[in-house]
Amino acid sequence: MSNLIKSMELDEKNHERLRQIIAGVLRDNMYSILLGLDGSAQIGGHQELYKLTDEQGNELTGGEIEASAWEYFHNESYDQHNSKADFIAELTFLSSEDGGRKTSARSGYRPQVKFEFDDMQTSGEQTYIDRDWVFPGDSVTASIRIIAVEHFQNKLTDGLTFEFREASTVIGTGKILHILNPKLKR
Incomplete structure (x- = not known):
């Protein structure tokens, strides 16, 4: 993939835009997978509700996965939890x-x-x-x-x-x- 991107000979601005597009696509796909695990979307043509738990063993159902996934992937919580930002x-x-x-x-x-x-x-x-x-x-x-x-x-x-x-x-x-x-x- 890296060689393919290099072969495009993008300037700095377009290289950064391509990186943003790829990051957005990956983020949106991960969010969709988590919605599928919550039963809110299809995975591979099937829509089922899976039993999932958090790190403490608490069951996540009833929209909790969707809310957590949205917060994590779209509100940038994955960058904030280690941040020293104000x-x-x-x-x-x-x-x-x-x-x-x-x-x-x-x-x-x-x-x-x-x-x-x-x-x-x-x-x-x-x-x-x-x-x-x-x-x-x-x-x-x-x-x-x-x-x-x-x-x-x-x-x-x-x-x-x-x-x-x-x-x-x-x-x-x-x-x-x-x-x-x-x-x-x-």
Whole structure:
């Protein structure tokens, strides 16, 4: 498979898009298999209810598998459980034409984060979920780790919007989807 992808001679942006497509297809297929095990979808033309248990031996039935699978595969829980992130956010990078970055950003990028309710800015490390690179104009889900946790203690909520910047230049906006660090929750 690797040689086939190399033979396509994709540029960096299209190589990243192909990786995202493959990751999405695999994630969706794993989710469908788990739905089939819960009796909510067919596997190989058959729809049956299987008896499944979690790691503690508790039986998972009645939609619990579907809910757990959705959380795990679509809400990025598989990346969050080992994360040191403070929150998960949907980020939208401005296009180059709208004043955004001229080049792509790699996962681990650390722009300044600015919340509307406060003049304080803090460094916010962005770890992109399901991809390594983001291009101007792209939207992506990311885990964010901020430096000024104590300053923003008890001040953040799910749904809160923010800007991310390079110096005074706004290069994108974000919306908190889920706060992971309980110290930050208002």
